[in-house]
Structure formats: structure tokens, C-alpha cells
Amino acid sequence: MISIQNVQKSFGGTKAINGLNLSVRPGQIYGLLGPNGAGKSTTISLLLGLLAPDSGKVELDGKEVLPNLKTLQKITGYIPENVSLYPYLTAKENLEYFCKLSGIIYSKIELKNILIKSGLEENAIERRMETYSKGMRQKVGIAIALAKKARIYLLDEPASGLDPTSSSQLTTLLKSLSAEGATILMVSHDLFRVGETCDQIGILKQGELIKDIKTEGLTSIELEKIYLDFMHNKTSES
Amino acid sequence: MRQIIFNEWKSITRDRTIFFVVVLFLLSLGFVTYSNILKNRVQIESHHVAHNHIRSQWDNMEPTNPHGAAHFGTFAFKPVSILSSIDEGINSVTGNVLQLEGHTQNELTYSEATQSLNISKFGKLKPSLLLQMVIPLFLIFISFNAVSKEKENERIRILLQQGISLKQLVLSKSLAYWVVGLLLLSFTILVQFIFSAQNLDRDILLRLILLFSAYSIYYFIIVSLSVYLSSRLNNQTGALAGMVSVWIIWTILIPKLTGNFAEKVYPLPSRIDFVNAMREDRSKGIDGHSPSNEREEELKKTILTKYEVDSLSQLPINFDGLVMQADEEYGNMVWDKHFGNNYNILLEQKKLQQLSGFLNPFSALQNLSMGSSGSDLYHHLAFLEDVETYRRGFIKELNDKHAYGGSKTGEWDWKADQEFFRSIADYSYISPSFDTIYQSYFFDFLWLWLWIGLVLGLIFFTKISDITI
Numbered sequence: 203m204i205s206i207q208n209v210q211k212s213f214g215g216t217k218a219i220n221g222l223n224l225s226v227r228p229g230q231i232y233g234l235l236g237p238n239g240a241g242k243s244t245t246i247s248l249l250l251g252l253l254a255p256d257s258g259k260v261e262l263d264g265k266e267v268l269p270n271l272k273t274l275q276k277i278t279g280y281i282p283e284n285v286s287l288y289p290y291l292t293a294k295e296n297l298e299y300f301c302k303l304s305g306i307i308y309s310k311i312e313l314k315n316i317l318i319k320s321g322l323e324e325n326a327i328e329r330r331m332e333t334y335s336k337g338m339r340q341k342v343g344i345a346i347a348l349a350k351k352a353r354i355y356l357l358d359e360p361a362s363g364l365d366p367t368s369s370s371q372l373t374t375l376l377k378s379l380s381a382e383g384a385t386i387l388m389v390s391h392d393l394f395r396v397g398e399t400c401d402q403i404g405i406l407k408q409g410e411l412i413k414d415i416k417t418e419g420l421t422s423i424e425l426e427k428i429y430l431d432f433m434h435n436k437t438s439e440s
Numbered sequence: 441m442r443q444i445i446f447n448e449w450k451s452i453t454r455d456r457t458i459f460f461v462v463v464l465f466l467l468s469l470g471f472v473t474y475s476n477i478l479k480n481r482v483q484i485e486s487h488h489v490a491h492n493h494i495r496s497q498w499d500n501m502e503p504t505n506p507h508g509a510a511h512f513g514t515f516a517f518k519p520v521s522i523l524s525s526i527d528e529g530i531n532s533v534t535g536n537v538l539q540l541e542g543h544t545q546n547e548l549t550y551s552e553a554t555q556s557l558n559i560s561k562f563g564k565l566k567p568s569l570l571l572q573m574v575i576p577l578f579l580i581f582i583s584f585n586a587v588s589k590e591k592e593n594e595r596i597r598i599l600l601q602q603g604i605s606l607k608q609l610v611l612s613k614s615l616a617y618w619v620v621g622l623l624l625l626s627f628t629i630l631v632q633f634i635f636s637a638q639n640l641d642r643d644i645l646l647r648l649i650l651l652f653s654a655y656s657i658y659y660f661i662i663v664s665l666s667v668y669l670s671s672r673l674n675n676q677t678g679a680l681a682g683m684v685s686v687w688i689i690w691t692i693l694i695p696k697l698t699g700n701f702a703e704k705v706y707p708l709p710s711r712i713d714f715v716n717a718m719r720e721d722r723s724k725g726i727d728g729h730s731p732s733n734e735r736e737e738e739l740k741k742t743i744l745t746k747y748e749v750d751s752l753s754q755l756p757i758n759f760d761g762l763v764m765q766a767d768e769e770y771g772n773m774v775w776d777k778h779f780g781n782n783y784n785i786l787l788e789q790k791k792l793q794q795l796s797g798f799l800n801p802f803s804a805l806q807n808l809s810m811g812s813s814g815s816d817l818y819h820h821l822a823f824l825e826d827v828e829t830y831r832r833g834f835i836k837e838l839n840d841k842h843a844y845g846g847s848k849t850g851e852w853d854w855k856a857d858q859e860f861f862r863s864i865a866d867y868s869y870i871s872p873s874f875d876t877i878y879q880s881y882f883f884d885f886l887w888l889w890l891w892i893g894l895v896l897g898l899i900f901f902t903k904i905s906d907i908t909i
Contacts, residue, residue, distance in 0.1 A: 250601060252904055275603040286593035288447065290454040302443045303602035346598060 203227055204249065204354060204387050209258030211244055211409070218244040219255070220409035226402075228353070231376055231386040233400030233417075235393065235429060241409040242389040246358050249387070250280060262354055276304070279352035283359035285343030289332035293317055293342045296331060300346045308349065320345035321371045336363030344372065355379065357388040361395045373399045397425045405432050441612040444604070448586070448616030458582055462620065465570070465578065466627050473567045473631040476525035487517040487536075499862050503855035506838040506845065507764060513541030514834070516827045516867050521814030522636050523647055526628065527568035529815025538824075540831040540867070542768065542838065545775050567628050568809055571655055572802070575624050576662045577687055583617040583663050584680040586610075587671035600904065610671050610899050614664035621659035625652065646874040647812040650881075654808035657888040661801050662687075664895045671902060690802040698796040698803065702789040708782060721774040732767065739766050752849040760850065761843025768835055775828070783821055790817050797887035804884040804891075811881045814871055818880050822872050830867050837864055 204226040211219040219241045226232040236242050247253040248260045251271040260267045262274045287296040294313050301308055308316070317327050322341045331339060340363050347355060355376075361369045376399055380386055390396045396403055397417055403425070405413040413432050417425070452458050494515050501509065518536040587610060590596040599609060629652050636644070665686065670679040709717070723732055743762060744750065752759045797804030810816035847854035 250597065252597065252600070272603060275601055278601065280598065280601045282594050282597050284594055285598075286595050287598075288451065288595075290451055291447075299443060299447055300598065300602055303599065303604055305603065343598070 203261070203263055204232070204385055205259070205261040205264075206245070206248070207259040207261075209248065209260060210256045211241075211248065211253065212256055217409050219248070222258070222406075222409065222411055224404060224411060226385050226387050228383050228385045229380050230402060231380050231388060231400045233396035233403040234387065234389045234406055235391070235396060235403055236406035237433060239408075240406040242406055243358060244409075245406070246280075246356050246387075246389055249356050250278075251275075274354075276350070277353045279347030279350045279355045281340070281343045281347050281355070281357045281360045283362050284336075285339045287331050287339060287342055287346075290330060292328050292330055293322060293334070293338075293345075294327050296342055297345050297349060301349050304350055306349060313349075316349050317342065317345045320348055320375070321368050337365055337368055340364055341368065344375070348375075353384055355384055355386040355388075357386065357390075359390050359392075360388060361390065361392055369395055370398075393426050393429055394422045397422050405429060407433065441608055441615070444609060444612035445616040445619075448613055449619070452582070452620065461578065462624070465575065465624050469567060469570055469624060469628045470631050472565055472570060473525065473628050474635060476528075476566060477632065477635045480520050480522065480525045483536075484520050487520065490515070490537075491517055495866055498864070499858075501858060501861045503857050504861070505852060505854060506761075506842040506856050506860075507542070507852070509856070509861060510542030510764075510835055510838040513539055514867065515539055516830070516869070518820075518823050519869055519871060521819070521871060522639050522644055523632070523651065523813040524815045525636075526566065526571075526632060526651065527809045527813035527815055528566050529810035529813060530817060530820055531815045534820055538827055540827065540834060542764065542835045543771065545771075545779070545828065545831070567632075568813070571625065571628060572805060572809065573691060575621060576659065576691075577684075579617055579621050579659060579663050580666050580680075580683045580687060582620065583613070583666040584670055584683050585676040586613040586617065586667045588673060588676045588679045591671075591674070592676060606671060606904050607899050607902050610664070610667050610902060614660070614667045614899070617663045617667065618656075618660050621663060622656060625655050625659065643874045647814070647877070650874070650878070650885075651809060651812040654805055654812070654885070654888065657892055658801055658805040661888070661891045661895055664899060668895065668898050668902070690800050694796060694800040695793075695803060695806070698793050698800075702792040705792065706785045706788040708785050714778060714782070718774055718778050721777065722771055732770075735766065735770060736763055739763060755849055758843050758845075758847040758849050758851060758854070760852070761839045761841070761845075761847075764842065765836060765839035768832070768839060772832055783824075786817060786821070794881075794884055797884050798890070801888055801891040804887040807884045808881050808888075811877050811884075814877075818877070819871060822876075823869060826869055827867065834864065834867075 204224070206222050206224040209219050209222045210217070222241070222245065224232075224234075224245070234242050234245065244253065248255055249262065249267060251267045251274070254268055262270075263277060265274060267274060288299070291299065294310070294317065297313050297317060298308065301313070314324070314327055318324060320341045322338060322345065326334070326338060331342065334342070340360070344360065347357075357376075361372055364372060373395065376386055376388070380401075388396065388400060397420065400417055403413075403415045403417055404411045405415075405428075413428070415425075415428060420428075452462070498514060501512075504512075516538045518531075518534075518538070520531075520536070524531055587596070590599060590609075596609075600606065629648060633640070633648065666679075666683045669682045669686075670676075673679045673682055708714075739762065740752070740759070743755065743759060744752075747755055747757075749755055793803060794807055797807065807816065811818065841856050841860060842854075845854070845856055845860070
């Protein structure tokens with residue numbers, strides 16, 4: 203369960219988040235859309251405990267994030283927009299390293315299977331990541347999140363750099379995770395991918411959630427129209 | 441933490457540039473240490489040969505007038521500490537040979553700085569130069585972006601999400617890079633250890649331990665501060681500029697400022713003033729009282745009264761010997777006054793400089809390095825005091841022989857036999873022990889520990905909210 207209640211966050215005199223309310227229940231994939239500077243990444247940072255809210259409550263799994271950070275980190279997987287892992291390590295070594303930091307030990311076979319599950323080609327697993335494309339690095343980032351067997355996933359542009367096939371595989375993977383009961387919050391600019399993947403979408407503008415939409419039965423074109431309408435015309439509606 | 445440390449080591453060993461630079465430093469340190477050990481051996485050997493030659497001249501001296509022998513004098517060689525191959529300290533400028541003779545107290549001569557333009561301009565390539573200046577700079581270059589690069593590519597978000605704290609990250613990375621410094625340091629100490637094995641005793645071992653500890657602590661301070669700044673500053677350029685500035689301030693600026701300040705607060709007299717004041721006191725008497733002719737007249741009266749005779753020719757002894765010894769003793773008082781004053785000033789300057797370790801751990805390191813290598817001011821003054829004590833005994837023995845050896849006043853051609861000259865003890869010197877040094881440098885060691893405490897404090901109180909991710 204992800205819950206953001208009446209959260210305010212400012213940097214200097216600029217309000218990045220302005221009374222945000224958001225709730226994602228287990229088994230749901232929630233997409234957060236918005237232009238640059240809307241507060242999407244700040245929302246993710248608040249959920250990761252990298253930032254403290256000025257006011258309001260940020261909760262994961264029913265617990266406030268900052269006081270319970272250590273416990274919550276164990277059940278939270280995170281994929282950043284740019285997965286920049288250690289170039290001098292192979293994908294498997296990177297995955298093994300991050301797993302060990304989390305206190306999880308996998309066998310070589312298990313590590314390989316996680317990487318394959320995240321969409322990486324088998325022949326790339328033992329190669330140093332300095333030779334990887336952005337999409338391949340992104341897949342290793344997905345593998346790191348998956349390896350934690352998290353109950354909550356926070357994804358910041360997870361499909362960034364992925365080719366259409368890999369993006370589609372990501373959608374399938376996320377849906378299977380949500381079917382297993384995972385709570386997923388996905389921040390993106392990619393209306394099509396969000397529409398394909400998420401059950402529900404929120405549109406964020408100037409730190410406020412201005413629209414909350416269910417995606418069931420909604421085509422990509424309809425979603426784009428709604429999004430653009432709200433960006434250009436409407437100021438607040440939810 | 442162990443995982444982060446291993447990962448940093450992997451990054452070093454898999455980065456060819458850093459790996460080759462580490463290997464290059466190891467080779468340089470090995471070569472410089474070994475070549476200085478060889479040079480030390482040559483110097484020890486040449487001192488030994490020269491000493492034996494001078495002693496044999498003394499032992500085989502034809503019957504001579506003791507006063508003539510006092511002018512012939514002898515030489516004392518400042519012993520070369522085994523560990524001065526690591527840190528030569530002030531030895532390259534102080535000289536290492538002292539002529540011991542009557543009437544006058546000479547200064548050490550044959551310093552390498554006065555004999556070599558290169559050394560006087562650039563100093564010598566000693567392991568201490570690499571260990572104090574170059575290695576810390578290298579450690580800064582490999583650690584300045586330890587956390588800032590994680591921040592710049594946002595990897596820090598994934599790292600923190602794995603459940604590690606920022607302080608764990610900073611501390612682990614600090615330890616990882618510190619080990620690189622330890623590797624270079626250990627290699628130097630090992631080379632020294634192996635090639636000086638035949639001369640190792642408890643004292644040298646303790647000094648090596650102190651030397652190793654001081655450099656280890658300093659490296660930890662440098663590395664952990666570098667990694668800490670890397671976590672606090674927003675970009676890699678800022679982190680590098682910040683740490684290089686710290687290096688410049690610690691290594692160049694503060695030592696120069698402290699030196700100048702110490703000279704202002706405790707100024708040494710100019711050489712001309714010093715020499716003139718000595719000459720004046722010796723001829724006219726200390727502070728203008730009791731000039732030499734009056735002193736001689738007084739001594740004459742005392743001796744004639746003591747021996748109950750009317751003239752010097754009636755004395756059963758040689759009055760000239762007594763006059764020379766009295767003049768010598770007066771000269772010693774003048775020497776004690778002026779050189780003692782200079783030594784006190786030098787000691788005060790040194791103490792002030794040692795206090796600066798509170799602000800600058802590099803000063804504390806330099807002091808401990810020179811102190812444990814036996815090449816500092818304390819060792820230098822201890823030698824000068826010891827050799828002056830020997831000189832006084834040596835000249836007194838010659839003057840006493842002149843006075844009481846059987847000659848009469850005015851018999852300048854009277855000669856003491858070879859046996860007498862052989863009986864005069866040779867000069868030998870034992871350097872101050874480790875315990876003395878440890879006491880002198882207690883505060884320097886304390887400053888380094890305080891700096892460790894300060895840096896660890898900074899790391900332990902670092903919170904994610906303090907940094908921009």
C-alpha cells in the first residue's frame with residue numbers, strides 16, 4: 203500500500219509538491235503522469251525517504267516512511283530513470299553486489315535466472331556493463347528491483363531506453379507482479395506505456411494531482427487527449 | 441560495509457590507470473627507500489672510516505704539547521639514524537661533522553644542502569617526500585569522487601535503497617581507499633625492514649611502529665575527509681577543488697605561515713649580532729664585567745696564594761694550563777649563554793610549530809615522521825649537547841695535563857707522551873631512546889587522533905537530508 207496524504211514540499215520558495223493526496227493499493231499499478239517539474243521525481247524521492255515532507259504523511263505498507271526506512275527498504279524495489287551501475291562489473295556481478303548490500307545471497311544460477319526474467323539476453327550476462335546499451339542497463343536495474351522480491355515497486359521512467367519489445371516485456375512483467383499482489387507506482391512521460399501498463403493514472407501539475415483516471419477501456423488516443431486537455435486548459439479537477 | 445570495500449577495490453584493480461599508478465608508486469617507493477638505505481650505509485661507512493682514521497691519528501700521535509693537541513683536536517660525526525633513509529628531516533641542512541678543539545666551539549659542517557644546489561633548491565627525493573606529499577595527493581585523486589560520482593549518476597539512490605546508510609557508504613569507501621594508502625606505506629616500511637634487518641632492535645622497531653601509525657592515521661584523515669566532502673558537495677569538480685585546497689592549505693600554506701609566525705614570536709639573533717656578542721662576552725666578560733685580563737690576574741693571585749709562592753716561576757705546576765682551562769670554562773659559560781639562548785629559541789619555535797598540529801594534521805605528521813626517524817630538532821640538539829659535553833671533558837683533560845703533567849709555566853715545548861693521548865676516551869654517542877621521543881611528540885599524536893575523531897564525527901552525523909541527491 204502506498205499512501206500520500208496532504209503532502210507539501212518546497213525547495214527554497216518553490217513549491218514542488220502542493221497538498222498531494224495519492225493512494226495505491228496492493229495489486230494495483232498506478233501511473234503518475236505530468237510535465238517536467240510537475241513533482242513526479244520529488245514524489246518518488248519522498249517515498250524512497252530521500253526527502254522529508256514539509257507537512258503531511260508519506261506511508262508505505264501502512265508505516266510512515268522516514269521513521270521506518272530500514273524496514274521499508276527491505277520490501278521496496280526501485281528503478282531509476284537512468285540505471286547507471288558499475289561499468290567495470292558484469293551484469294551478474296552488479297546484481298550480486300546490490301543483492302548482497304540488501305543482505306540477500308543468491309546462487310550464480312539464481313542470479314542468471316533473475317537477469318533473464320528481467321529481459322536480458324543470456325549471452326550478455328557475463329559481459330562488463332561498460333559495453334551495455336541504455337536499455338540493457340535498464341533491464342539490470344529491473345533485475346535488482348526484482349531480486350529483492352519486493353511488495354512495493356517505485357519506478358521512475360522504467361521503460362526509458364527500452365526498445366518496444368522490451369517495453370512490452372516490462373509491461374507483462376509488472377502485470378504479473380501486480381497479479382501476485384505487488385503495489386506499483388510508475389512515473390512516466392510515456393502515455394502509451396502508462397496506458398498499457400497501469401490500472402489507474404494520476405496527472406500531476408505543479409505539485410498537485412489534477413486528475414485521477416481509471417484506464418480500463420481507455421485507448422491511448424483518448425488518454426493523450428485527456429492529458430493534453432488537462433495540461434492546457436484545466437487547473438484543478440479530480 | 442565489506443561488500444562496498446571489496447567493490448571499491450575491484451574498481452581500482454579493474455581501472456588500468458589507477459592500477460598502474462599504484463604499481464608505479466610501489467616501485468618508486470621501493471626504489472627510493474632502497475637507494476636511500478644504500479646511501480645511508482655509505483654515509484655510515486664513510487663516517488666509520490673517517491672516525492677510525494682520526495682516532496688512529498690520535499692514538500699514534502707523537503709526543504706533543506697538550507695545548508698543540510687541543511688545537512689539533514678531533515672530529516665528531518653526527519650518527520646517521522637508520523630510519524633517516526625514510527625521513528631525513530633537518531639533517532640535510534644541519535651538516536654532520538663537527539670539529540672539536542680548544543678555545544672555540546665550532547658548528548656542524550658538510551651539510552648536503554650547502555654542497556648541492558639541487559638539494560638546497562628542491563630538497564631530496566626521500567620516501568618521506570612521497571609519503572607526505574605525493575601519496576596523500578594520489579589518495580585525494582582516487583577518492584574525491586567516491587560519493588559524488590554515485591550522486592551524479594544517481595546510483596546512490598539504488599545503493600541507499602538496498603538499506604545501507606550514507607555514513608556506511610562514506611565510511612566503507614574511506615576504508616577502501618585508506619587501504620590503498622596503507623599498501624603503499626606498508627611496502628615502504630617493509631623495504632626498510634628487510635634491508636635494515638641486521639640493525640633492528642627494540643628502539644628501531646618502536647620507531648617504525650610510531651612512523652607507521654602516524655602515516656596511517658594521516659592517510660585515514662585525508663581519505664575520509666575527501667570521501668566526506670565528496671558526499672557533501674554537489675559535483676565532482678567541487679569535491680576535487682575542495683580537497684586539493686585542503687591539501688595546499690595543510691601542506692604548503694599553514695606550515696609556511698606557522699614557520700614565519702614562530703620566527704616572529706621567537707626571533708633568532710642575526711649571525712653577525714650573535715658572533716659579535718659571543719666575542720664581546722668572551723673578551724670583555726659576560727655583560728661587560730670581568731674582562732679576560734682581569735680574570736687572569738685574579739686567577740694568578742689565587743694560585744700563588746694557594747701554593748704559597750711569590751711568582752709563577754716558583755709554581756710546581758704549569759700556570760698556562762690553568763689559564764687556558766679557566767678561559768675555556770669562561771668560554772663555556774659564554775657558549776651556554778648564547779647557544780643556550782639560541783637552542784631555547786629553536787625549541788620554542790618547534791613547540792609552537794608542534795601546536796599547529798591542532799589546526800593542521802600535516803604538521804603533526806611531519807613532526808612525528810622526523811621524530812621517529814631520529815632526524816628532528818630534538819635529536820639534533822641532543823647530539824650537539826652531548827658532543828659539547830665531550831669536548832669540554834676532552835679539552836679539560838688536555839689542559840690539566842698541560843698544567844699538572846710535570847711542566848712549568850712558560851714551557852710550551854713540553855710534550856705529553858703517546859700513552860696519554862691514547863688514554864683519552866674516544867667519542868661515542870647514543871641517540872635518545874624512543875621513550876624520550878614519545879614524550880616529545882605526545883601532543884602531535886594526540887592532534888592526529890583528535891582529527892580522526894573530528895572526521896569520524898562528521899561522517900557519523902551525516903544524514904541523507906544534508907546532501908542533495
